[in-house]
Amino acid sequence: MARLKDGDFFGEMSLLDDQPRLASVITEEPSRFLTLSAKEFRAALDREPALAKRILQVIAARLRELENPPAG
Numbered sequence: 001m002a003r004l005k006d007g008d009f010f011g012e013m014s015l016l017d018d019q020p021r022l023a024s025v026i027t028e029e030p031s032r033f034l035t036l037s038a039k040e041f042r043a044a045l046d047r048e049p050a051l052a053k054r055i056l057q058v059i060a061a062r063l064r065e066l067e068n069p070p071a072g
Contacts, residue, residue: 002062012055015041 004010004025014021015038036044045052 009055009058012041012059 010023010025011021013019013023015036018038045055
């Protein structure tokens with residue numbers, strides 16, 4: 001289970017591949033979220049290459065962690 005902080009994101013995979021979401025979220029305190037449709041998300045990626053790069057980096061890190069979970 002991941003612990004997210006301000007500015008983190010989830011649910012991006014389903015917006016990219018139109019498949020059911022894999023993420024579920026439980027908040028520990030009152031929270032606010034920005035929600036985007038797949039169309040809005042893809043348009044944001046087109047407009048903001050730095051955002052697309054950041055999302056790719058996070059997805060890669062999450063995949064690596066699945067392959068090599070931290071000890072403990």
